[in-house]
Amino acid sequence: MGPPVSASTLVERLAGMMGSRVTLARAVLNQHGQSEAYHACLPPDVVVFPESTQEVVETVKLCASLHIPIIPFGAGTSLEGNTSAVAGGVSIDFARMNRVLAVDASDMDVVVQPGITRKQLNAQLRGTGLFFPIDPGADASIGGMTSTRASGTMAVRYGTMKDNVMALEVVLADGRLIRTGKRARKSAAGYDLTRLFVGAEGTLGVITEVTLKLHPVPQAISAAVCSFDHLHDAVDTAIAVIQSAIPVARVELLDDVMMRGINAYAKLAYREAPTLFFEFHGSDAGVVEQAEAAQAIAADHGGGGFEWARAPEDRSRLWRARDDTLYAGLGLRPGSRALITDVCVPISRLAECLTATRRDADESGMIAPIVGHVGDGNFHMLILIDPSQPAEIARAKALHGRMVARAIAMDGTSTGEHGIGLGKIGYLVDELGEAVEVMRGIKSVLDPHGLMNPGKIFGGGQV
Amino acid sequence: MGPPVSASTLVERLAGMMGSRVTLARAVLNQHGQSEAYHACLPPDVVVFPESTQEVVETVKLCASLHIPIIPFGAGTSLEGNTSAVAGGVSIDFARMNRVLAVDASDMDVVVQPGITRKQLNAQLRGTGLFFPIDPGADASIGGMTSTRASGTMAVRYGTMKDNVMALEVVLADGRLIRTGKRARKSAAGYDLTRLFVGAEGTLGVITEVTLKLHPVPQAISAAVCSFDHLHDAVDTAIAVIQSAIPVARVELLDDVMMRGINAYAKLAYREAPTLFFEFHGSDAGVVEQAEAAQAIAADHGGGGFEWARAPEDRSRLWRARDDTLYAGLGLRPGSRALITDVCVPISRLAECLTATRRDADESGMIAPIVGHVGDGNFHMLILIDPSQPAEIARAKALHGRMVARAIAMDGTSTGEHGIGLGKIGYLVDELGEAVEVMRGIKSVLDPHGLMNPGKIFGGGQV
Numbered sequence: 001m002g003p004p005v006s007a008s009t010l011v012e013r014l015a016g017m018m019g020s021r022v023t024l025a026r027a028v029l030n031q032h033g034q035s036e037a038y039h040a041c042l043p044p045d046v047v048v049f050p051e052s053t054q055e056v057v058e059t060v061k062l063c064a065s066l067h068i069p070i071i072p073f074g075a076g077t078s079l080e081g082n083t084s085a086v087a088g089g090v091s092i093d094f095a096r097m098n099r100v101l102a103v104d105a106s107d108m109d110v111v112v113q114p115g116i117t118r119k120q121l122n123a124q125l126r127g128t129g130l131f132f133p134i135d136p137g138a139d140a141s142i143g144g145m146t147s148t149r150a151s152g153t154m155a156v157r158y159g160t161m162k163d164n165v166m167a168l169e170v171v172l173a174d175g176r177l178i179r180t181g182k183r184a185r186k187s188a189a190g191y192d193l194t195r196l197f198v199g200a201e202g203t204l205g206v207i208t209e210v211t212l213k214l215h216p217v218p219q220a221i222s223a224a225v226c227s228f229d230h231l232h233d234a235v236d237t238a239i240a241v242i243q244s245a246i247p248v249a250r251v252e253l254l255d256d257v258m259m260r261g262i263n264a265y266a267k268l269a270y271r272e273a274p275t276l277f278f279e280f281h282g283s284d285a286g287v288v289e290q291a292e293a294a295q296a297i298a299a300d301h302g303g304g305g306f307e308w309a310r311a312p313e314d315r316s317r318l319w320r321a322r323d324d325t326l327y328a329g330l331g332l333r334p335g336s337r338a339l340i341t342d343v344c345v346p347i348s349r350l351a352e353c354l355t356a357t358r359r360d361a362d363e364s365g366m367i368a369p370i371v372g373h374v375g376d377g378n379f380h381m382l383i384l385i386d387p388s389q390p391a392e393i394a395r396a397k398a399l400h401g402r403m404v405a406r407a408i409a410m411d412g413t414s415t416g417e418h419g420i421g422l423g424k425i426g427y428l429v430d431e432l433g434e435a436v437e438v439m440r441g442i443k444s445v446l447d448p449h450g451l452m453n454p455g456k457i458f459g460g461g462q463v
Numbered sequence: 464m465g466p467p468v469s470a471s472t473l474v475e476r477l478a479g480m481m482g483s484r485v486t487l488a489r490a491v492l493n494q495h496g497q498s499e500a501y502h503a504c505l506p507p508d509v510v511v512f513p514e515s516t517q518e519v520v521e522t523v524k525l526c527a528s529l530h531i532p533i534i535p536f537g538a539g540t541s542l543e544g545n546t547s548a549v550a551g552g553v554s555i556d557f558a559r560m561n562r563v564l565a566v567d568a569s570d571m572d573v574v575v576q577p578g579i580t581r582k583q584l585n586a587q588l589r590g591t592g593l594f595f596p597i598d599p600g601a602d603a604s605i606g607g608m609t610s611t612r613a614s615g616t617m618a619v620r621y622g623t624m625k626d627n628v629m630a631l632e633v634v635l636a637d638g639r640l641i642r643t644g645k646r647a648r649k650s651a652a653g654y655d656l657t658r659l660f661v662g663a664e665g666t667l668g669v670i671t672e673v674t675l676k677l678h679p680v681p682q683a684i685s686a687a688v689c690s691f692d693h694l695h696d697a698v699d700t701a702i703a704v705i706q707s708a709i710p711v712a713r714v715e716l717l718d719d720v721m722m723r724g725i726n727a728y729a730k731l732a733y734r735e736a737p738t739l740f741f742e743f744h745g746s747d748a749g750v751v752e753q754a755e756a757a758q759a760i761a762a763d764h765g766g767g768g769f770e771w772a773r774a775p776e777d778r779s780r781l782w783r784a785r786d787d788t789l790y791a792g793l794g795l796r797p798g799s800r801a802l803i804t805d806v807c808v809p810i811s812r813l814a815e816c817l818t819a820t821r822r823d824a825d826e827s828g829m830i831a832p833i834v835g836h837v838g839d840g841n842f843h844m845l846i847l848i849d850p851s852q853p854a855e856i857a858r859a860k861a862l863h864g865r866m867v868a869r870a871i872a873m874d875g876t877s878t879g880e881h882g883i884g885l886g887k888i889g890y891l892v893d894e895l896g897e898a899v900e901v902m903r904g905i906k907s908v909l910d911p912h913g914l915m916n917p918g919k920i921f922g923g924g925q926v
Contacts, residue, residue, distance in 0.1 A: 106702065106811035149651040160649050162658070163626060178898040184807040185839045186623050187876035188612040188662055190883055190891055190920055191902045195625070195658035199651055216708035239569065245679035247710070283752060344647035348569035376648045413650035420653055428653055435641040439654045441908040446901065457653055 010066050014048055014090070017058055021049040021096070032073055032083065032091040038337045038387060038396075039081035039422060044071055044091035051096045053169065053177065053208040060206060061175035063090055069454050072202040074141030075117055078148055079340045080421025082201050086455035092206060094143055100124050101209065108214045109166060109183060114143025114207050130214040133158040133249075136417065137323055143207050148419035149199030153322070156242070156375030157249040157281065158215060160417070165198050169209035173447040183211060196442070201419050202453035204446045218281035221249075222291050223315040225278070226303040227271045231255060231358060234274040235351040237301040238374040241278075242347065244297065246290050250279040251375040252322055255358060258329065258369035262321045265328035270321075271305065276374075277322050279315070322371075329369045329382040336367075336384040339396045341423070343407035344378040344416030353410055354379060357403050364399050378416035405430070420457045428457065473529055477511055477553070480521055484512040484559070495536055495546065495554040501800045501850060501859075502544035502885060507534055507554035514559045516632065516640065516671040523669060524638035526553055532917050535665040537604030538580055541611055542803045543884025545664050549918035555669060557606055563587050564672065571677045572629060572646060577606025577670050593677040596621040596712075599880065600786055606670050611882035612662030616785070619705070619838030620712040620744065621678060623880070628661050632672035636910040646674060659905070664882050665916035667909045681744035684712075685754050686778040688741070689766040690734045694718060694821060697737040698814040700764040701837040704741075705810065707760065709753050713742040714838040715785055718821060721792065721832035725784045728791035733784075734768070739837075740785050742778075785834075792832045792845040799830075799847040802859045804886070806870035807841040807879030816873055817842060820866050827862045841879035868893070883920045891920065 014022045023029075024046060033043030045068075050056045063070050069089025076083065085091060094115030101111040105128050112121060117139045121132050134145060136152035144150075146168070151160035158164065167181035180193040197204060228234040231253075238251045254262065259272045276298070280290040287310075295306045309315045321328075330336055345353045354370065361368040361381065372379030381403060383396040404414045404427050414420075414427035429436050440458060443450075454460070477485040486492075487509060496506030508531075513519045526533050532552025539546065548554060557578030564574040568591050575584060582602045584595050597608060599615035607613075609631070614623035621627065630644035643656040660667060691697040701714045717725065722735045739761070743753040750773075758769045772778045784791075793799055808816045817833065824831035824844065835842030844866060846859040867877045867890045877883075877890035892899050903921060906913075917923070 104809065104811060106706070107809040108706065109809070149649075149655070151649055151651075155649065159626070162649075162655065163622070172901070176897055176900075178901060179895070180898055182871070182876050182894065183809045183874040184841075184870075184876040184879065185810070186612075186614055186618060186625075186807055186841065186879055188614075188878045188880050188882045189876050189887070189894055190662075190899065191667075191905060192612070192625065192655075192658045192662055193898055193901060195655045196905075199653075199655055204654075216706060218708065243569070243571065243679060245681065285752060286749065289746060289748060344649055346567065346570040346572070346646045347648070348567060378647075378649065407647075408645070411646040413645050413647040413652050415651045416647065416649055417651050419651045424652070431645065431652055432642065434639055435643055435656055436653065437639075438635070438641060438656060438909065442654060442659075442905055445904040445908045 010062065010068060011046055013062055014046065014059065018048055018050060018055060023047050031076070032093065033085050035076070035078055035081050035084065038339045038385060039084060042084040042086050044085035045088045047091045047093055049093050049096045056092060056171050056206055056208050057175050057177055059090065059092060060171050060173070063451060064174055067449060067451065069451050070206065071453050072143065072147065072206045074115060074144030075139060077138035077140045078144060078421065079418045080423035082148060082419055082421035082456060084422060094141060103128060105130060107183065109211060110214055111209060111211045112142055114210055115141050117141050118145065125214065129217055131217050132212060133215055134161060134164055137326070142210050142212070146198050146207055146210055147201050149417065151417040153250045153252055153373055155373060156251060157247060162195060162198050164213045165194055165210060166213055167211040168194055168197050168207055170197055170205040170207055172205045173449070173452050199419065201421065201456050203443060203456050204452060220284045220287045221279065221281055221315065222287040223277070223279045223309045223318050224291055224294065224306055225275060225318060226298045226306040227273045227275045228301065228303050229273060231274045231355055232351040233301045233303070234276050235354060235374055237276060237298045237303055239347050239350070240297045241294050242375050244293065246293050247282070248278060248290065248294065248375060249281040250277065252277040253372040253374040253379070254322070255370040257367070258325060258371050261328040261332045261369050262324070265324060265331045266321050268321055277318065325371045326382065330384065332369065333367050333384040337387045339383040339385055339400055340380060341400050341403065342378060342380040342416045342418050343404055343412055343414060344376060345407050345410045345412030347377040349410040349412065350374060350377050353406055356406060357381065360402055361399060364395060366396060366399060368399070376416065377412070422456065425457065425459045473525065473531060474509055476525055477509065477522065481511055481513060481518060486510050494539070495556065496548050498539065498541055498544050498547065501802045501848060502547060505547035505549050507548035508551045510554045510556055512556050512559045519555060519634050519669055519671050520638050520640055522553065522555060523634050523636070526914060527637055530912060530914065532914050533669065534916050535606065535610065535669045537578060537607030538602060540601035540603045541607060541884065542881045543886035545611060545882055545884035545919060547885060557604060566591060568593060570646065572674060573677055574672060574674045575605050577673055578604050580604050581608065588677065592680055594680050595675060596678055597624060597627055600789070605673050605675065609661050609670055609673055610664050612880065614880040616713045616715055616836055618836060619714060620710060625658060625661050627676045628657055628673060629676055630674040631657055631660050631670055633660055633668040633670055635668045636915050662882065664884065664919050666906060666919055667915060683747045683750045684742065684744055684778065685750040686740070686742045686772045686781050687754055687757065687769055688738060688781060689761045689769040690736045690738045691764065691766050692736065694737045694818055695814040696764045696766070697739050698817060698837055700739060700761045700766055702810050702813070703760045704757050705838050707756065709756050710745070711741060711753065711757065711838060712744040713740065715740040716835040716837040716842070717785070718833040720830070721788060721834050724791040724795045724832050725787070728787060728794045729784045731784055740781065788834045789845065793847065795832065796830050796847040800850045802846040802848055802863055803843060804863050804866065805841060805843040805879045805881050806867055806875055806877060807839060808870050808873045808875030810840040812873040812875065813837060813840045816869055816875070819869060820844065823865055824862060827858060829859060829862060831862070839879065840875070885919065888920065888922045
């Protein structure tokens, strides 16, 4: 942060605009510097709660004039320190910009403010026959999901945020307001700025409106669960399901360690073996056809106890177990925190990557459950650590580093859906080499003074 | 182009590298300055036919050192003058870089050189159980389709090039070679450079490799055709089909003028009324279910004579008629050329936009058939003109301008799938305003001397 005179000027002017929606309270600052993962708390100097795009524009202009960093903040559920204030500055919390601005049922789209969470959005869509399918597990904000290019369990059927954001309103580093696209389903008009800001983690501008595609609520939904003796059989089943063009809505893999955590956490009695959770969307006849086809494939790969759940309450129970993996995982070692990481590899390499990672984790002596969106080749590992033990953190980081290196060596990516944040900076150049210089060039043009969420993606962060 | 000494140096050095694959032949130059639409021929000074990425790198480095423009060239099927050499320079023709470099059937992806056409690619995929679905009508090159963010008839089911390009190898303006991504199905690692180059029309770099998603060949395909008394009934049927979540693979609208052209061109006897062509992909049972559901919706909207075609030869006949729309359209006025344009609007506005455009065209006295990828809200108009009559060209351009303004006013885009090229430059700022300045900023960082396909998207083009 700049010299004290600027700081007091800043707070004074912010308060002049937003009154009590500007806070210096320590607890609030700390909450905004914290993440759900193991990263150290790096609090901002001020948190503001704007209620309009205009207030965001004015905040950004003020920060630009005083050379003060800006960190957009949604629900605080990111996992790579994506909202940590490495150089202090102003955290713009979008909690009060969480309205649905327009739903168009005919066009199957919606315009929202960035602070709305995905569950809030789906609650408001009830009765329209439409829903927003992207589900990263946490009840993340749409702005945050946009900025980290989130995906989650249903990406295999409905795509990621990259595929479901149609247009954005963005405040640039100098306070200019742009709109990246119209409401047409597709466009070939100039550079794809929408996709440039999706996944930019707030380092190129502050998102103030998001236009999203919606999808028809399927006529029928069914779910199924199926366990395997070996991890690779579960993976091979998932791959075969995808390749046979079954339009599966979700196919999640939970390894034996994760199943143990879930049984303990949710008081369930699933077999503690590698397990696939399926969900099928379609017509009444369609979901039966899909589930039968998947069951036949699972049986070919030694899958046992294929258990269907067509009633909503059975499905909910099943998926609640899946959604609670973070807390279920932490329950395997009470008092621990988790280094949560994800990689994504071509699915032909997934069994090999998963098996080697499972073995590596076991040999390292860490408790590290694995859960994967295996239809995409994407999986997560939660490495449980005692944050007071530096040696343990170092061992966890080394295990993590080997997992990422393994994925990159298999033509995969260092992060399938969490973003680079602070946690993956060291791996970005390993993955993309000279292309990172192009990213830096774009950053330098859009944020010449390095004030937009400094320190993320590229490191550094001194302003 | 630079002073003569540079020019002769350039040709000499290019010939030293590529021998007879460097040409100054007038016919070849003219062919590379021409497009399939009405734009005037603007030939390059030299055409080269590289056979490797290394030759492209060397060509770009040479041009950069001599300050000479570079225009990448695929199959020459673009429609907005996207490959015209407005400032002369070197056209890099990828005809000899048209190999499939790797197919991975498990991962359902393929790495190709940019010169391969979509039909060549699909021919080589035969027997793998996979296909590449993006079909813009013309047998365009994959590099060209990538650069114009092409889509076409199957985008409603399989997405556009934006959704199907996984990664690119690109030669930057200074000769550096980058790779924009790995082979993972998704990634959250840094800025989405892949999507930045998709649709950049060669103005940011030269694409030398494309990694594409493939899709399983459906178990069953069926097609259907159905005519309507009124344009808006056909559009409403298409919208209702999309909204009811029928996963239709294609839904094409041909208006009465277009049907007249097709009957005459292909010696068919379809009713000369607004007509929908459908295609359904899925399981044997699935395509029947889809077609029956679509038929019921069409009947609700007054659709008549719903005619199914499940045998491959019937389907081919039906779709050949659709694919020939450009030539069938030109046949309505022998000796004419076409101003071919496309817009895309939210589907809720499609009936209104189409009807108003049809009326405007009729009132203008131009022959202008309309064909649309109506599932996306995207439609094309072919305005038939005598290119020797300036007054007629002016009238066509005015009609075109009103169509684009109408689409933008309805929250749509000036181009759904052809790109900006030369033909749409005047409309880009109308559509996206200040965002165009961000595009210019990105261009200035990646191509500081304005040598990459100058004059496109932003206008200008003097180097």
